[in-house]
Amino acid sequence: MGENLYCIRRTATVEEADVIVAWLEDQGVEATVMDRDNPGVFAFGLTDAEGVAICVADEAVAEKGKTLLVEHDRQRDLAMVNAATTDDIEVKCDACGQVSAFAAELAGTTQQCVGCNEYVDVPGGVEASEAD
Ligand SMILES: [Zn+2]
Incomplete structure (x- = not known):
């Protein structure tokens, strides 16, 4: 096991990855933050240009995770739009x-x-x- 990991998302920071992984687990998708031990993460707060990878161990789970993340992004974007239109x-x-x-x-x-x-x-x- 663990040989074929399916990367479903990359984020700029480990913190962001952790949030998404926790959210995915709430949805019943077991995901893992890769590159956590990348020294660059701790030195700079950022990894290389590719970012922090969020991976799952199964292709079917990967599909479910990607679908969930689309909804996750949509809700986040909606929240941002709502925050931006505070009628200033x-x-x-x-x-x-x-x-x-x-x-x-x-x-x-x-x-x-x-x-x-x-x-x-x-x-x-x-x-x-x-x-x-
Ligand atoms: Zn003026």
């Missing part, structure tokens, strides 16, 4: 051109540019009706 409002400063991001609850208020401290109007809110 971007305002470009008329004075210096710097784009500042303000929380959605600041819509309709006046804030200061992060670049030059000029006052900028954060659009939004019911009273933001001026066309120009």
Whole structure:
């Protein structure tokens, strides 16, 4: 056993690999982090360009694992999209051109540019009706 390992994923860090392996085990897929003993992992936090390999011992398990990882990535991407759309409002400063991001609850208020401290109007809110 152990002769034919099927690599189903490579990650940049051992920590990321551990998270995925733990998640896979929750789904009933037994996976192993390879390259854990790679000295580069501990010296630099990263392995070589190929990264840390996550392998399983069986081709059928590999197929199941890959399918699960597609779903895993999809959920992660969705979470990232949700995190990115926390409704920050971007305002470009008329004075210096710097784009500042303000929380959605600041819509309709006046804030200061992060670049030059000029006052900028954060659009939004019911009273933001001026066309120009
Ligand atoms: Zn500015």
